[in-house]
Amino acid sequence: MNTLLTLSRADLRSTFRDPIFKGLLAFPFVAFAIVRYVWPWLSARFPVVAPYGEVLLMWACLQSATMFGMIYGFLFLEEKEDRVWEAIRVLPVTTARLVASRLLVGVAVSTLVNWALIHRGGIVDLPAWREWPLALLFSLSAPLLALLLGVLAGNRIEGLAQMKIWNLVLIVPALIYFVPHPLAHLTALSPTYWAFRSLEAAAQATGSWWTFLSIGFLVHILVIWGLARQMGRRIQS
Numbered sequence: 001m002n003t004l005l006t007l008s009r010a011d012l013r014s015t016f017r018d019p020i021f022k023g024l025l026a027f028p029f030v031a032f033a034i035v036r037y038v039w040p041w042l043s044a045r046f047p048v049v050a051p052y053g054e055v056l057l058m059w060a061c062l063q064s065a066t067m068f069g070m071i072y073g074f075l076f077l078e079e080k081e082d083r084v085w086e087a088i089r090v091l092p093v094t095t096a097r098l099v100a101s102r103l104l105v106g107v108a109v110s111t112l113v114n115w116a117l118i119h120r121g122g123i124v125d126l127p128a129w130r131e132w133p134l135a136l137l138f139s140l141s142a143p144l145l146a147l148l149l150g151v152l153a154g155n156r157i158e159g160l161a162q163m164k165i166w167n168l169v170l171i172v173p174a175l176i177y178f179v180p181h182p183l184a185h186l187t188a189l190s191p192t193y194w195a196f197r198s199l200e201a202a203a204q205a206t207g208s209w210w211t212f213l214s215i216g217f218l219v220h221i222l223v224i225w226g227l228a229r230q231m232g233r234r235i236q237s
Contacts, residue, residue: 032117057199061134062192069141071146100228106139107136110141137220147230175187191219
C-alpha cells in the first residue's frame with residue numbers, strides 16, 4: 001500500500017507538471033458532457049443518428065480509458081529517457097509489483113469514470129451488476145495502451161506516433177456498426193471488440209452478454225499479462 005501511495009503521488013506531480021497531461025485530465029468531463037447533454041439534443045435534431053447512441057457510449061468509455069493509458073505510457077517513456085529505470089532495478093520491490101501498482105490506479109479511476117458514463121449518461125439503462133463489470137472491462141484499455149507504449153516505443157516522440165496507431169487499432173472494431181459485412185468482424189483480433197459487443201449485448205438484454213464479457217476479460221488479461229512481462233524484461237535489461 002505504501003508503494004502504491006508513493007507512486008501515485010509521484011505520478012500525480014508529474015501529470016500536473018505537464019500541460020498536455022493536465023489537458024488530458026479534462027477529457028472525461030468533456031466526454032460526459034457530450035454523452036449526457038450534447039447527444040440528446042443531437043439525436044432529437046437529427047433522428048438518423050439516434051440508433052448510434054450505444055456506439056457513442058462505447059467511444060466515450062474507450063477514450064476515457066485510453067486517456068489514462070496515454071498518461072501512464074508517457075510517464076514510462078519519460079522515465080526511460082531520464083534513465084530512471086536504472087534506479088528502479090535496485091529498489092527493494094519487484095519490477096512486476098511496481099508496474100502493477102501504477103497501472104492499478106489508472107484502472108481504478110478509469111472504472112469510476114466509465115461507470116459514470118454508463119450509469120448517468122442516459123443512453124443505456126442497466127442494473128448495477130452489469131454496469132460495474134462493463135466499466136471495468138473498458139478500463140482495461142488503460143494498462144493495455146500504457147504497456148504497448150512502454151514496451152514498443154523507444155522515446156516520447158515514437159510514443160506519440162505509436163499512440164495514434166494503437167488508438168486506431170482499439171477503436172476500429174466499431175466498424176461492425178457501420179459496415180454490415182462479415183469481414184468487419186475480423187476486428188475481433190482487437191481486445192476492444194469484445195468490450196463493444198458486451199455493451200451492445202447488455203443494452204439489448206441478449207443472452208450473449210456474459211459470453212462477450214468473459215471473452216473480453218480473458219483476452220484483455222492475457223494481452224496485458226504478456227505485455228507486463230515484456231515491460232519487466234525491458235526495465236531489468
